[in-house]
Amino acid sequence: MDVRSPISRTEWASSFFYVRKSAWLLGMLIAVSVALSGCLTEDDLSLEQRSHQLASELMCPVCDGQTIDGSNAQISQDMRAKVDELLISGKTNSEIKDYFVVRYGEEILAAPSRSGFNMLAWIAPIVIVAGALAIALWTIRNMRRSTDQLVASTEQSTQSIDEFLEQVDRDLGGPSPRSTENTEDMKD
Amino acid sequence: MADLGLMSVLLGLALSAYAATASVVGVKKRMPELLVSSSRSLHMTTLVTVVASLALITAFVQNDFAIKYVSDHSNTVMDRAFVWVAFYAGNQGSLLFILLVLVVSSSLSIWLAPKRLARSMPWTIAILGATQFFYFFVLAFYASPFELNNVVPVDGRGINPLLTHPGMFSHPPLLMGGLITITIPFAFASGALIAGNYGDDWIDVARVTSIISWGVLGTGMLLGAWWAYTILGWGGYWAWDPIENVALMPWLVMTAFIHSIMVQKRRGMFRMWNIAMLNIGFVLAQLGMFINRGGPVVSVHSFASSTLGVIFLSFMMLSLVFAFALFLWRMPELKSDRAMESFMSREASFLINNFLFLAVMAVTLWGVLFPLFSDLARDVSVSVSAPYFDRANGPILLGIVLMMGIGPLLPWRKSSARSLKQWFVWPTIVGILTIIVLVLLGVKRPVAILSFGVVAFVAAAILEEWWRGTVSRHRAGDNWALAWWRLVNGNRPRHGGYIVHISILMLGLGIIGTNFYQQRTDGALGLGESLVIDNYRVEYVSNGDASRSDRIAQWAEMSVFNIERDDYIEEFEFAEAQGADGFTIKDSSLRPNDEYIGQIEPWHGFYLDFNMASVRSGIRSTIAEDLYVIPRDFLADGRISLAVSINPLAWWLWASGPFFVIGTMVALWPQPSVERRKMPTSSKEVGN
Numbered sequence: 120m121d122v123r124s125p126i127s128r129t130e131w132a133s134s135f136f137y138v139r140k141s142a143w144l145l146g147m148l149i150a151v152s153v154a155l156s157g158c159l160t161e162d163d164l165s166l167e168q169r170s171h172q173l174a175s176e177l178m179c180p181v182c183d184g185q186t187i188d189g190s191n192a193q194i195s196q197d198m199r200a201k202v203d204e205l206l207i208s209g210k211t212n213s214e215i216k217d218y219f220v221v222r223y224g225e226e227i228l229a230a231p232s233r234s235g236f237n238m239l240a241w242i243a244p245i246v247i248v249a250g251a252l253a254i255a256l257w258t259i260r261n262m263r264r265s266t267d268q269l270v271a272s273t274e275q276s277t278q279s280i281d282e283f284l285e286q287v288d289r290d291l292g293g294p295s296p297r298s299t300e301n302t303e304d305m306k307d
Numbered sequence: 308m309a310d311l312g313l314m315s316v317l318l319g320l321a322l323s324a325y326a327a328t329a330s331v332v333g334v335k336k337r338m339p340e341l342l343v344s345s346s347r348s349l350h351m352t353t354l355v356t357v358v359a360s361l362a363l364i365t366a367f368v369q370n371d372f373a374i375k376y377v378s379d380h381s382n383t384v385m386d387r388a389f390v391w392v393a394f395y396a397g398n399q400g401s402l403l404f405i406l407l408v409l410v411v412s413s414s415l416s417i418w419l420a421p422k423r424l425a426r427s428m429p430w431t432i433a434i435l436g437a438t439q440f441f442y443f444f445v446l447a448f449y450a451s452p453f454e455l456n457n458v459v460p461v462d463g464r465g466i467n468p469l470l471t472h473p474g475m476f477s478h479p480p481l482l483m484g485g486l487i488t489i490t491i492p493f494a495f496a497s498g499a500l501i502a503g504n505y506g507d508d509w510i511d512v513a514r515v516t517s518i519i520s521w522g523v524l525g526t527g528m529l530l531g532a533w534w535a536y537t538i539l540g541w542g543g544y545w546a547w548d549p550i551e552n553v554a555l556m557p558w559l560v561m562t563a564f565i566h567s568i569m570v571q572k573r574r575g576m577f578r579m580w581n582i583a584m585l586n587i588g589f590v591l592a593q594l595g596m597f598i599n600r601g602g603p604v605v606s607v608h609s610f611a612s613s614t615l616g617v618i619f620l621s622f623m624m625l626s627l628v629f630a631f632a633l634f635l636w637r638m639p640e641l642k643s644d645r646a647m648e649s650f651m652s653r654e655a656s657f658l659i660n661n662f663l664f665l666a667v668m669a670v671t672l673w674g675v676l677f678p679l680f681s682d683l684a685r686d687v688s689v690s691v692s693a694p695y696f697d698r699a700n701g702p703i704l705l706g707i708v709l710m711m712g713i714g715p716l717l718p719w720r721k722s723s724a725r726s727l728k729q730w731f732v733w734p735t736i737v738g739i740l741t742i743i744v745l746v747l748l749g750v751k752r753p754v755a756i757l758s759f760g761v762v763a764f765v766a767a768a769i770l771e772e773w774w775r776g777t778v779s780r781h782r783a784g785d786n787w788a789l790a791w792w793r794l795v796n797g798n799r800p801r802h803g804g805y806i807v808h809i810s811i812l813m814l815g816l817g818i819i820g821t822n823f824y825q826q827r828t829d830g831a832l833g834l835g836e837s838l839v840i841d842n843y844r845v846e847y848v849s850n851g852d853a854s855r856s857d858r859i860a861q862w863a864e865m866s867v868f869n870i871e872r873d874d875y876i877e878e879f880e881f882a883e884a885q886g887a888d889g890f891t892i893k894d895s896s897l898r899p900n901d902e903y904i905g906q907i908e909p910w911h912g913f914y915l916d917f918n919m920a921s922v923r924s925g926i927r928s929t930i931a932e933d934l935y936v937i938p939r940d941f942l943a944d945g946r947i948s949l950a951v952s953i954n955p956l957a958w959w960l961w962a963s964g965p966f967f968v969i970g971t972m973v974a975l976w977p978q979p980s981v982e983r984r985k986m987p988t989s990s991k992e993v994g995n
Contacts, residue, residue: 165886165887165888166885166886166887167827167886167887167888167889168826168827168888171827175693175694178690184546184548184549184692186692186693189543189546191920191939191940196939206886207886224687224688225689226688226689226690227690228689228690229691229693229694229695230690230691230694230698231677231689231691231695236681236685237681237689239677239680240673240674240677240689240691240695241699243670243673244670244673244700247666247669247673248663248666251662251663251665251669252662252663252666254662255658255659256650256659258658259650259655259658259659260650262646263646263647263648263649263650
């Protein structure tokens with residue numbers, strides 16, 4: 120076993136602190152931007168932008184899997200015209216969507232509504248991501264615990280920049296003083 | 308030709324069955340000659356499949372309309388160059404093509420596989436043989452491309468018009484090839500598991516074959532996106548359609564796999580995990596085949612729908628059960644050599660990245676299947692399309708991009724605060740500065756700004772490492788280019804990976820730009836009239852007829868001008884008062900600051916036999932933005948109805964392609980020495 124200087128407690132603690140700070144920063148950035156994007160309402164968009172947005176949220180009833188925005192079927196053209204008409208008459212986005220749901224059923228919406236049974240569609244991704252991250256972190260922690268029991272590992276391979284550059288030399292197999300180490304590796 | 312083709316398929320059916328059986332019997336009864344013959348018969352299946360494929364191609368070339376598949380997918384006016392496309396244009400032919408890729412890649416991989424895999428090779432051959440058998444079986448009894456017409460037609464129906472595009476020479480074969488070749492690493496891994504070959508002998512073969520399969524699949528998807536953007540005139544490149552999703556899901560899992568396999572290669576960890584990822588990838592590829600062949604979800608890809616659904620579903624369930632039964636059986640043996648040492652290590656970050664990839668996959672699968680659940684649970688049909696996937700997957704994908712910057716900078720095992728600071732200070736500064744600058748510039752859409760910040764962070768992280776490595780080599784006497792090349796060459800898997808990461812960042816730029824900042828307007832133009840949007844004026848100059856016997860087609864010629872808003876201020880204000888982003892003008896005479904920048908020629912065709920419109924968009928592209936003109940229709944009154952958009956950063960989507968391919972090839976390029984060159988501190992433990 121090749122043994123190097125053990126990682127110092129303080130150094131480890133401060134690295135953890137550093138990470139935690141960055142995580143906080145990142146979390147705040149995300150929170151702020153989500154909050155800001157929440158402020159972006161229908162009023163900020165022109166009627167035409169809203170028309171395209173709505174068109175991309177309504178399915179074409181006769182074509183498989185296309186929105187009325189992407190399809191050129193007659194019914195899509197008619198529906199786009201209807202969207203414009205309703206927009207000009209001052210209807211909100213959700214009123215317009217409801218108008219089509221009443222006539223064509225829920226299938227007309229390109230994404231499920233956020234109510235009732237359809238909430239499942241929206242909750243599942245959050246559960247999946249939270250679950251995946253929780254399992255990942257739990258696994259890493261578990262694998263770490265077993266380290267303490269298996270090998271009381273005291274080695275350290277913090278790759279500082281100097282070591283990285285050494286590694287570059289090694290990868291290149293250049294005429295570095297470490298060539299002895301290389302031949303040793305080759306024997307494995 | 309039909310007889311020759313059918314005979315070959317039946318022969319292949321027998322040979323693949325023999326190869327699978329002989330392998331198993333040979334191992335159990337210890338009969339080496341049986342093993343040799345099974346391996347040879349697996350090569351023979353390649354021969355007969357090539358013969359069958361040539362028979363079909365010959366039939367196309369000779370316009371042999373006695374064969375139903377030929378008369379359904381070609382006609383006498385079809386350009387001969389499209390025979391290759393017609394070969395896989397329909398259900399039966401595409402299955403034959405898939406089989407062709409499978410047999411050729413099986414043969415190559417067992418021929419090139421290293422000798423030390425000899426112990427598990429019979430099992431690998433058995434799995435490959437069994438998979439081939441399934442396809443031969445389907446081709447022989449359920450979807451024969453050599454079925455004859457009752458009445459021989461005078462001319463064929465012709466090829467699907469959507470397929471007559473240069474992109475179609477490569478997009479479908481790459482996609483099908485990428486999906487089916489996941490079988491190869493799966494067969495090697497499972498073979499090693501059955502044989503009890505728990506060491507890491509199989510991982511090099513599995514890594515190389517899965518990177519090939521992953522690269523092919525990725526390139527195929529990118530080409531498909533490009534095709535949708537330029538020809539289909541859907542205005543978009545990725546619709547989160549079920550068929551696109553089922554190709555994306557195995558790709559995501561394989562992306563995770565080619566990262567985590569490196570951990571096994573370097574550190575002897577994640578053994579169970581890697582096997583599980585390959586299993587999931589393989590089963591998802593089967594799911595893709597199933598949904599493609601008459602699955603229960605509607606899709607915009609009308610290609611190859613049939614009643615084969617049940618058969619493919621059965622095969623998928625069978626592979627699922629087989630893969631995970633095997634996994635559970637051998638799980639106790641699949642221990643890691645070493646344990647995780649820290650959260651702040653590359654192995655830990657790779658594990659998190661793997662889970663994020665799985666999460667995107669699971670969310671996508673959930674979206675694909677949700678309409679079925681809704682139908683079953685409450686008898687109400689719902690649609691799950693792009694608006695859902697954008698919202699649900701967008702944040703996870705952003706998280707993956709962020710990990711792409713963090714993971715590679717973390718050392719194996721654990722990191723100290725000092726090294727973290729050294730490596731992360733600059734990328735973090737660059738990322739935050741990008742966000743600040745964009746905010747100061749008054750750019751809208753906070754989510755997009757955050758995403759740009761993340762992209763800048765990751766780019767800075769990669770460039771930082773390249774910069775430091777290159778400077779060091781440069782000091783040692785190389786010139787800059789050579790220094791960088793030597794750096795990349797010194798560790799190709801790592802630096803090839805970085806090149807791919809850069810292509811993903813470029814893709815990211817394009818996705819952010821087009822999703823958040825697209826501007827659009829619709830309008831109808833008569834000859835000589837113009838449509839204005841933002842700083843562009845599009846003038847309808849002339850049109851022409853391009854009809855042929857099978858289609859009514861027209862192209863339009865349009866001049867594109869850069870304009871100053873001030874010249875058109877009255878019109879802009881009038882349009883904005885009405886809530887419109889663009890407007891049309893009758894008088895196209897030049898205004899003071901108009902600057903001619905080019906011609907575009909959108910094209911619109913309607914195919915009578917297929918009752919299908921096909922559109923080619925007019926695109927004027929720069930690295931900053933595309934002006935994108937979809938001709939929706941030529942109207943009866945002589946006007947043309949247009950959907951015009953400005954797609955910011957769309958150029959970057961397609962520019963990423965070459966980087967993706969080059970990076971993949973760099974990572975793949977054989978480098979025998981580096982495999983043996985383990986991490987210096989762990990070299991002694993790793994040797995087997």
